[in-house]
Structures are given as structure tokens and as C-alpha cells.
Amino acid sequence: MQLRSWQVITLLVAASSLLAGVELPAGARLGTAGLSLASGVSALALMAAAAVLGARWTCVEVAFGGLDRVYLAHKWIGIWALGLASVHLLFKAGVPEWQTAAILELPKGWPRLLRQLSFLGLMFIVLLALNRNIAYGTWRWWHKLSGPLFVVVVLHWLSFKQPLPLASPAGAWLLALSALGIAGAAWKLLLYPLLARSAEYRVVSITPGAAAIHMELEPVKAGIDFQPGQFGFLRMNAQGLREPHPFTIATGKRGDGRIEFVIRALGDYTNKLVADARVGMYAQIQAPFGRFARHRSARxxxxxxxxxxxxxxxxxxxxxxxxxxxxxxxxxxxxxxxxxxxxxxxxxxxxxxxxxxxxxxxxxxxxxxxxxxxxxxxxxxxxxxxxxxxxxxxxxxxxxxxxxxxxxxxxxxxxxxxxxx
Structure with a gap:
């Protein structure tokens, strides 16, 4: 069974709302203050999940049935996080009757600043991700801010007065999700470029077509292991082509380790790649990804x-x-x-x-x-x-x-x- 976006969103929102509600007085759970608190806890939980999905961990890819599904879930989780954060911002998450205290005491004015930065940063990241008119290179570098933004969101949670102490189930839930999300963001931003499965290749042939090319590459040392139908992130070692971009590996397994890509000029990056790729160029390929395998048992x-x-x-x-x-x-x-x-x-x-x-x-x-x-x-x-x-x-x-x-x-x-x- 593979996870779906709606299942993850439903589970995280339901668990977050339930745990937050348990800590409130019975009469406050259904009011706007309770709604705001539950929405805020749910938004943080979803942002933590988005950070984990963005880490490209193999276990996550297996759970969703492929990195393409992970990216789809990542998008919808971000959208729902923004919606719930909007509800949290709209209503005040507290009333005088609640027993509240900040987990992390910060100088006056900082909790409010962190609150505003959290919402504006999340809104910017989600709108950026949904805007397909932004060049891929610009989108990719701005999207790297989602990791530091999550740290800001965690600081916002820790610094505002709330009825959710760390010793409570809700506090433990948020702490665990925050730690997992920060680990995922740190892995993707700092460690992934160094530790990801990758190999260096050299372009040995290019066959041009109608606004497209067929590119064949050979490994410089050891190649990557993959199953036919999987894809990899291709990063050319050339000016203007260093952004890693996903392409399906268009070849079966070969004894010489060579792999092939069919690349069509469909956007700013692929237009430049089709125009500027040359035999002899070197490339780094991160792979394999995807679970699009043939069902060989089918009649x-x-x-x-x-x-x-x-x-x-x-x-x-x-x-x-x-x-x-x-x-x-x-x-x-x-x-x-x-x-x-x-x-x-x-x-x-x-x-x-x-x-x-x-x-x-x-x-x-x-x-x-x-x-x-x-x-x-x-x-x-x-x-x-x-x-x-x-x-x-x-x-x-x-x-x-x-x-x-x-x-x-x-x-x-x-x-x-x-x-x-």
C-alpha cells in the first residue's frame, strides 16, 4: 500500500488538532482561539512533513511509490500548511483563562516578529512553488530558503505564550516533528550534495532532433545502478547548466555502464541544454529515483x-x-x-x-x-x-x-x- 497526499494531510491535521484540544479547557475547544491554536499546530506539523519529503530519503520514496509522488504530496502539503497558517494568523490563539507560558523566552518584540516572518515566508515559498512562469534556476535557489524558514516557524512555536508545555502529549508531538523536519531540511541543504548517490559521466554522443537531443554518456569511473524506467538528476559541468534537473534514463542496463537521455526543449533550462550540450562535456548524475517499473508478470x-x-x-x-x-x-x-x-x-x-x-x-x-x-x-x-x-x-x-x-x-x-x- 502506498501513501497518498490526502492520507498524510488528514492524519497530521487530525492528530495535531486532537492533541492540541486535549490541553484546552472544554469550553474553549470549539471557539476561534481553539481553532487558531489547532490550525497553528497542524500547519507546523505539515511543514515538518514537507521538510522530510524534500530530503529525498529512500524510505520516504518507497512509502509513496516514487519520487514523483513525493513531489506531488510535497506541493499539496505546502498548500494546506499555508491555508491553516492563514487561519492561525486570522484569530488569536489564546484567551485570558488559559494557563500560558513561553517555552523559550525571547526579548520583547521577537515573538511577534517571528510570527509575521513565519507566515510571510511560508506564503512566499508556496506561491513561488506554484508559479510556473519563474525560471527553474531562480525557483530552485529561492526554494532552498524553505529549510531556514522552518527553523523560524519552530522558534515561533517555542517563543509565544501557549497552553502546550513540552511535557504534554501535544508538546512532545511538536518537538518530535520539529526535530524530524529540521533533520530533513539540514540533510537536503547541507549533506545531500555530498552524500547523495551519484557518479561522474562524460558525454560521448549527441543526436539532434526537432527541438530535442538524444544524449549518450559514459561513466568516468563507476557508473550508477538503476532499473529501466527510473530517472536521475542530471547536472552538467558547464556554465549555465549546473542546475540538477530530472530526466528519465532512456536505456536498459548495459555492460559498458553507458546511459542515455532524450531531452526536449520545453523550458528555460532544457532550451539551453539542447542548444549548448556538446560531446566531451562532463556531468554529475544523481540516481536512481522513481518506481515506474514494468509488470513483467502481466499476460x-x-x-x-x-x-x-x-x-x-x-x-x-x-x-x-x-x-x-x-x-x-x-x-x-x-x-x-x-x-x-x-x-x-x-x-x-x-x-x-x-x-x-x-x-x-x-x-x-x-x-x-x-x-x-x-x-x-x-x-x-x-x-x-x-x-x-x-x-x-x-x-x-x-x-x-x-x-x-x-x-x-x-x-x-x-x-x-x-x-x-
Whole structure:
């Protein structure tokens, strides 16, 4: 069972609200002051969880079923933390009848300053994360402030007068979450660049395409171990290209340790990478990440790749350890004139492994997709078809439409989230 965003949010908010409410007089639990206190405790708990998710710890990735899911949960946890912090700021978290005391005494004026900085910093970080018009490099460096911001939030909790002593269950809950969150933030900001799984590579070939490149790299020393379909963070050792950026590894395991990436110019960083990458450049790759693995036990498989989302399926096609792929149909969604790899290249690759390739140049409504999908379902048991998808999320409703129309259970669809921001 994999964790979902709503499960984590619900659990943390419910536990925080319950523990905070236990410490209050019975008549104050349902008032605005009680609401403000519970919201503040919940916001801190969610921010701690966000810091843990941002650390890229392997155990967290396994629990969520892949780093792509971790990033999605990270985004929604941040949004809910901002909403609850807004409620906390709107109402005063205290009444004269409460027995209150600060855990950490600070000079006059500092508790109020920390309160304001906590809210404004959180609002800035969340809005920054949701604004897709900000250049990736700018976003990445500003987002590094989320770790120090969490420390400010913890100091705010410790310094304001509250009815939650450290010896209480609520105090112990907040202390444990704060320690875990600070550990996660410190790991990501200070230790991760030094201790992350990574290897140095050199670019040995670049094949240009329509606003895209196919890049092959060889390890300088030892390469990284990965499973076909996983991705890594590529950091080129060149001016303007040093930002680590996630790309699917578009190759199966090879004896020489070489790996490949299919990179399309879709934003500021990838535009520059496609234009400036050269043979002989060195790169650092942090990997592997992701849990988008092929279900080899399935009797019938449908793979659906859209745009650069074709990359994991290229890796599966090149994974010769799996034998023939005569039970596989690969739907390749592409824009004519911008297909990369080109359709004929993909056709030859599929034929070499015994897989069927269906080109879909007309989008989700293309009859080539619906007709062949329905025919596959009529050929056997629709409930036994495993469907793997990677591509723009706008295709997901179309795929689910075809599944429902042809009796394929919703649970049979597995997909890699296409966007990290």
C-alpha cells in the first residue's frame, strides 16, 4: 500500500488538532482561539512533513511509490500548511483563562516578529512553488530558503505564550516533528550534495532532433545502478547548466555502464541544454529515483508514451534481459514533424523486440488509439491488461475513457507523474 497526499494531510491535521484540544479547557475547544491554536499546530506539523519529503530519503520514496509522488504530496502539503497558517494568523490563539507560558523566552518584540516572518515566508515559498512562469534556476535557489524558514516557524512555536508545555502529549508531538523536519531540511541543504548517490559521466554522443537531443554518456569511473524506467538528476559541468534537473534514463542496463537521455526543449533550462550540450562535456548524475517499473508478470501489456514521456518505454524496449515483448503494444503519441525519436526509429526498435507500435499523431481523440485499444480488449480478458502511461496529464482522461468503455479496471493504470513543479 502506498501513501497518498490526502492520507498524510488528514492524519497530521487530525492528530495535531486532537492533541492540541486535549490541553484546552472544554469550553474553549470549539471557539476561534481553539481553532487558531489547532490550525497553528497542524500547519507546523505539515511543514515538518514537507521538510522530510524534500530530503529525498529512500524510505520516504518507497512509502509513496516514487519520487514523483513525493513531489506531488510535497506541493499539496505546502498548500494546506499555508491555508491553516492563514487561519492561525486570522484569530488569536489564546484567551485570558488559559494557563500560558513561553517555552523559550525571547526579548520583547521577537515573538511577534517571528510570527509575521513565519507566515510571510511560508506564503512566499508556496506561491513561488506554484508559479510556473519563474525560471527553474531562480525557483530552485529561492526554494532552498524553505529549510531556514522552518527553523523560524519552530522558534515561533517555542517563543509565544501557549497552553502546550513540552511535557504534554501535544508538546512532545511538536518537538518530535520539529526535530524530524529540521533533520530533513539540514540533510537536503547541507549533506545531500555530498552524500547523495551519484557518479561522474562524460558525454560521448549527441543526436539532434526537432527541438530535442538524444544524449549518450559514459561513466568516468563507476557508473550508477538503476532499473529501466527510473530517472536521475542530471547536472552538467558547464556554465549555465549546473542546475540538477530530472530526466528519465532512456536505456536498459548495459555492460559498458553507458546511459542515455532524450531531452526536449520545453523550458528555460532544457532550451539551453539542447542548444549548448556538446560531446566531451562532463556531468554529475544523481540516481536512481522513481518506481515506474514494468509488470513483467502481466499476460498483456499496453504502454502509452506521449512526447518526451516515451523515454521510460525506450528503456524497457532496450532491456534485453526480459526476452521478447510479443505481448506488448506501445502507443506513441507525437506531433508530426516534432516526433523525437522519429516514428520510424521507434518502429524499428519495437520490431526488434517483437512489440507492436501504434503511432498516434492526432492526440487522445485519434481513432488510431481508440480502435486499436478496443481491439486489444476484445482479444482477451480486459481485466488482465496492464497499462503503463507516461506523458502529459491531459491524456489521462482520454486513457481512462477508453479503459471504462472497454471494461479495463481503473486500478490497472499505472503512470509516472510528468511534472515536478
Amino acid at each position: 498483456r501489456e499496453i504502454w502509452i508514451g506521449g512526447g518526451v514521456g516515451i523515454s521510460p518505454f525506450i528503456a524497457w524496449l532496450k532491456d534485453h534481459a526480459t526476452g521478447t515483448l510479443d505481448s506488448v503494444t506501445l502507443f506513441y503519441f507525437y506531433t508530426p514533424g516534432r516526433d523525437f525519436p522519429e516514428f520510424e526509429v521507434m518502429r524499428a526498435m519495437a520490431e526488434a523486440r517483437g512489440a507492436e507500435l501504434v503511432g498516434v499523431p492526432g492526440g487522445g481523440g485519434d481513432p488510431a488509439f481508440g480502435e486499436r485499444f478496443a481491439a486489444i480488449c476484445r482479444e482477451g480478458d480486459p481485466a488482465g491488461i496492464d497499462i503503463a502511461f507516461c506523458g502529459p496529464k491531459g491524456l489521462t482522461p482520454r486513457i481512462r475513457e477508453q479503459m471504462r468503455a472497454n471494461g479495463v479496471p481503473d486500478a490497472n493504470l499505472r503512470y509516472e507523474l510528468f511534472e515536478f513543479r
